[in-house]
Amino acid sequence: MAEMPLLQVRHLTTEFLLPGKGAARALEDVSFDVYPGQTIGLVGESGCGKTTVLMSILRLLPTQAQISGRVLFRGLDLLALSERQMREYRWKEIAIVFQGAMNALNPVMSVGEQICEAITLHGLMPRREAEARTGELLELVGIPKERGVQYPFQYSGGMRQRAMIAMALACSPCILFADEPTTALDVMVQAQILELLGNIQRKMGLAIVLVTHDLGVVAEMCDMVVVMYGGKVAEYGPVDRIFNNPQHPYTQKLLEAFPDLAQPVASLASIPGAPPRLSELPPGCRFAPRCHVCLPQCASEAPPLLEIAPGHFSACHLCKS
Amino acid sequence: MSRRTYLLRKLIFALVTIFVVLVINFVLFRVLPGDPVRAVIGRNVKISAEAQQALRQQFGLDKPIFPDQFLDTLRQWAQGNLGISWSLRRPVAEILMSKLGNTLLLIGLGQLLSIILGVFLGLFAGWKRKTVFDVAALTFSLIAWATPTFWLGIILLAAGSSWLGLPTGGIVSPENVGKPLYTVLPDLARHLVLPTLTLTILYLGEYMLIMRSSILEVLSEDYILTAKAKGMSPWQVLWRHALKNAMLPIVTIVALNLGFTVSGAIYIETVFSYDGLGKLFQTALVKQDYPLLQGAFLLLAVSVIVANFLADILYTALDPRVKAN
Numbered sequence: 001m002a003e004m005p006l007l008q009v010r011h012l013t014t015e016f017l018l019p020g021k022g023a024a025r026a027l028e029d030v031s032f033d034v035y036p037g038q039t040i041g042l043v044g045e046s047g048c049g050k051t052t053v054l055m056s057i058l059r060l061l062p063t064q065a066q067i068s069g070r071v072l073f074r075g076l077d078l079l080a081l082s083e084r085q086m087r088e089y090r091w092k093e094i095a096i097v098f099q100g101a102m103n104a105l106n107p108v109m110s111v112g113e114q115i116c117e118a119i120t121l122h123g124l125m126p127r128r129e130a131e132a133r134t135g136e137l138l139e140l141v142g143i144p145k146e147r148g149v150q151y152p153f154q155y156s157g158g159m160r161q162r163a164m165i166a167m168a169l170a171c172s173p174c175i176l177f178a179d180e181p182t183t184a185l186d187v188m189v190q191a192q193i194l195e196l197l198g199n200i201q202r203k204m205g206l207a208i209v210l211v212t213h214d215l216g217v218v219a220e221m222c223d224m225v226v227v228m229y230g231g232k233v234a235e236y237g238p239v240d241r242i243f244n245n246p247q248h249p250y251t252q253k254l255l256e257a258f259p260d261l262a263q264p265v266a267s268l269a270s271i272p273g274a275p276p277r278l279s280e281l282p283p284g285c286r287f288a289p290r291c292h293v294c295l296p297q298c299a300s301e302a303p304p305l306l307e308i309a310p311g312h313f314s315a316c317h318l319c320k321s
Numbered sequence: 322m323s324r325r326t327y328l329l330r331k332l333i334f335a336l337v338t339i340f341v342v343l344v345i346n347f348v349l350f351r352v353l354p355g356d357p358v359r360a361v362i363g364r365n366v367k368i369s370a371e372a373q374q375a376l377r378q379q380f381g382l383d384k385p386i387f388p389d390q391f392l393d394t395l396r397q398w399a400q401g402n403l404g405i406s407w408s409l410r411r412p413v414a415e416i417l418m419s420k421l422g423n424t425l426l427l428i429g430l431g432q433l434l435s436i437i438l439g440v441f442l443g444l445f446a447g448w449k450r451k452t453v454f455d456v457a458a459l460t461f462s463l464i465a466w467a468t469p470t471f472w473l474g475i476i477l478l479a480a481g482s483s484w485l486g487l488p489t490g491g492i493v494s495p496e497n498v499g500k501p502l503y504t505v506l507p508d509l510a511r512h513l514v515l516p517t518l519t520l521t522i523l524y525l526g527e528y529m530l531i532m533r534s535s536i537l538e539v540l541s542e543d544y545i546l547t548a549k550a551k552g553m554s555p556w557q558v559l560w561r562h563a564l565k566n567a568m569l570p571i572v573t574i575v576a577l578n579l580g581f582t583v584s585g586a587i588y589i590e591t592v593f594s595y596d597g598l599g600k601l602f603q604t605a606l607v608k609q610d611y612p613l614l615q616g617a618f619l620l621l622a623v624s625v626i627v628a629n630f631l632a633d634i635l636y637t638a639l640d641p642r643v644k645a646n
């Protein structure tokens with residue numbers, strides 16, 4: 001790919017300082033690229049650090065979080081900016097759609113006002129034009145613009161998520177973070193929201209970073225996929241390679257655990273054991289205690305993330321470049 | 322449901338409550354011991370039985386309590402006639418009205434100060450959680466909330482009068498008694514300092530604590546994260562998104578307090594010999610002045626109901642969800 005990546009995440013490491021208990025390492029050495037117009041999926045079990053990646057990039061974590069590494073947005077390190085400078089990039093360049101649209105909107109402010117506020121905050125246009133744009137944005141996500149004066153409690157769950165998407169588009173960002181955007185919604189609405197995201201991406205050439213644990217969604221929407229385990233990248237590469245030729249044992253198990261409509265089975269495969277606790281991580285490979293092909297060295301030596309094929313990375317002692 | 326229907330419903334509810342209060346107030350003072358006629362004639366036992374009977378007829382006390390006396394009382398109350406005070410020999414309504422202004426001045430000032438200070442200090446304490454300021458504010462709030470009214474009043478009275486030379490009681494100095502209040506403002510202000518300070522400290526603790534916990538709860542909500550993600554400064558987040566949500570519990574507490582402080586001022590007015598309703602109630606109670614007490618009860622109950630109704634109106638302005646339920 002000749003194009004410059006919009007966002008280059010390099011060795012992103014996030015630790016939470018716990019008073020009297022040292023530090024919990026939520027992320028370690030996470031690296032990936034986001035290209036314009038591309039959709040990249042972050043997948044993994046609950047607590048593997050998917051959401052923390054997004055929050056670390058936007059620097060929205062509480063103050064006891066220590067973030068290191070580099071997050072290059074068009075070559076500029078976001079982690080090196082002052083808090084005041086960082087605010088310029090939030091929403092205007094990178095917007096985010098949160099998981100629970102139920103509570104992500106302010107209950108005592110009208111939906112239209114919340115969208116309009118995002119536009120005027122960044123001084124993109126005067127108030128009157130911002131109001132007109134708010135109407136357009138609502139129509140774009142399929143909400144009649146007259147409903148902008150209503151409050152979130154007057155919206156259904158799906159409408160709130162649509163409004164949230166409209167709000168995310170307010171400043172025409174070049175990257176959209178979507179943190180499990182369909183989790184709290186029923187299946188029909190889920191499909192509508194994903195379709196909406198896809199349409200908007202095509203229309204606006206938006207790059208999307210999609211956090212999800214639904215591999216079906218990844219297969220359908222994503223170009224690239226980052227499989228995460230215990231705060232580290234287990235495998236990273238183009239979606240068809242990861243799905244057809246998974247190299248990391250965790251990815252293999254994850255895909256086995258996913259139901260296949262073509263060949264239904266009586267009971268789904270599962271991965272025995274539980275993900276590691278962030279405060280007591282195993283010294284070697286984090287997946288070693290649950291791995292079905294574990295080698296002696298896996299318990300002591302952490303495998304590096306190696307490029308095993310062009311653009312396909314995997315962190316496993318069994319994989320050779 | 323529209324805002325008008327909502328408020329209309331609340332208004333009807335308030336009126337019904339007032340009617341229930343009227344009934345209870347009527348019954349309560351009919352079951353209390355004592356004979357009004359004996360109270361009027363006092364120790365003058367020489368009045369003949371016929372004269373006493375005439376008095377009874379004159380006041381309608383010979384008629385059955387229900388419905389005649391009850392309806393008659395309601396009619397009188399509706400006309401603003403709350404009866405004659407036994408101890409002061411003046412119409413109850415007139416006495417209450419003459420003291421109401423003084424009490425509202427004291428309570429109004431004290432509540433206004435404690436609400437403004439409490440909201441902002443509580444907001445700041447919650448925002449700067451676990452800092453020295455927060456710990457200090459929390460400690461002060463707990464002590465202030467737990468302090469008995471009369472004790473704080475006496476301590477402030479002693480300290481303020483001996484060190485700052487502030488007056489120990491009354492509303493104005495003796496030489497200014499009887500003059501219109503607005504002509505003696507500096508003197509009035511000096512008299513108001515200590516009782517207002519006592520009232521402010523007492524309620525400040527409560528408002529700070531509630532505001533602090535309210536803002537902490539609000540700041541952990543998802544929409545606050547959304548506001549931060551939009552690129553808002555901490556101050557904008559607090560002002561535009563957190564404050565209005567965090568104010569809701571305060572409105573309820575203030576509304577309840579406003580009703581009750583009319584009676585809560587009893588301690589403060591007594592300690593500072595402040596000539597208001599609280600002191601009047603205490604006198605009425607000591608002298609077993611039933612008509613005055615009855616009027617006082619009515620005023621208290623109505624002020625609680627009115628304060629609640631005002632809170633309902635304020636709620637509709639603050640929280641759009643209220644109208645829906």
